[in-house]
Amino acid sequence: MRDQPPYPPPPEDVLEIGTPEQFAALAHPLRQRLLFTLGHRPATTSQLAAQLDAKKGNVAHHLKVLREAGLIHIAETRQVRGGTEQHFQRTAHHMVVAEPQAAGTAAMLTAVTQELHRSPAEPHLTLRHLRLSPAKARKLGEMLAHLVDEADDNGEEQPLHGVLVALYQQALPASSTSSTSSNC
Template sequence: MATDMLPDQPRDEQLEITSPEQFKALGHPFRHRLLFALGQWPATISQLAASLGAAKGTVAHHLGVLRDAGMVRVVHTRPVRGGTEQYYQRVARRLLVSPGHPGATGAMLGAVAEEITAADDEPLLLLRHLRLSAAQAERLRAALLDLVEDTEDAGADEPRHGVLVSLYRQGARPSTDPAAVPSS
């Protein structure tokens, strides 16, 4: 998407998702796809519809929900035949969902699944469980964060790649020991 006609719009570094409207906005995978698409450059409803393979009405509806939740904003307008074209942009470079909100996590993973399904090539998707000490887990977390944060964007002429990084401690699993199962 060409952006040379757009003014430089400063964005916050981070937006912490805290309000019910924001969590509701994250409740639909398509809204995550819109947020991903608006992560780099502003775009119009028509541009988003074309790049995401969706109807303009669908894009407009979901952008309205995100706008009402304070997650996207109009950063530029320009007159076009009989109307005004609006360019939307995410309000922050990074959106942070506080821990303990599984609905938002599920919606985000659903959006990532849609993106992976539509990928042009064979995506790398790996799940591995490791037994780590607290110190090892913290080192791995820091290394993953550094790797993603320090990777430079190659510019508008290069294809976009999605990067999903997660490190989590698994919760307690139910015991499979028959002696631990209460009898009726």
């Protein structure tokens, strides 16, 4: 008996990440990279292993973790050379982590670092610190999200680009309340 329908529904538009299993699944850089890759079209374990330069058994293990967490599903199966080929797909086009956890954030940044290292073109990477009111920070976040959401996808023939957008309030240093000393 199958645990998935023969023709699963198309991916949801947005999936909110919230279960412990989902957070655990997001806590590994290869699983992050698999989700990045599956964000565009379904792929087999062999295709993913080749594209990510990873061992097929390792990819299969991480696909199982992602599937058990409900982040991917089997989109299609077909018989090939006496076996069954499975095509995996994300369960949603966009995945939103309402309350990010440190392990998942660290894994995502590690996955992005790996992608930057493998990029055939020079990446654009900028870090700025801005003093913003809460209202201006909220507006900037909305503008950045809108800019990325509205970017045109020019189709299969164009190079694939990754976009990482992060807006965060910088933590105050632990010594920010310490008093100044006259022994300078």
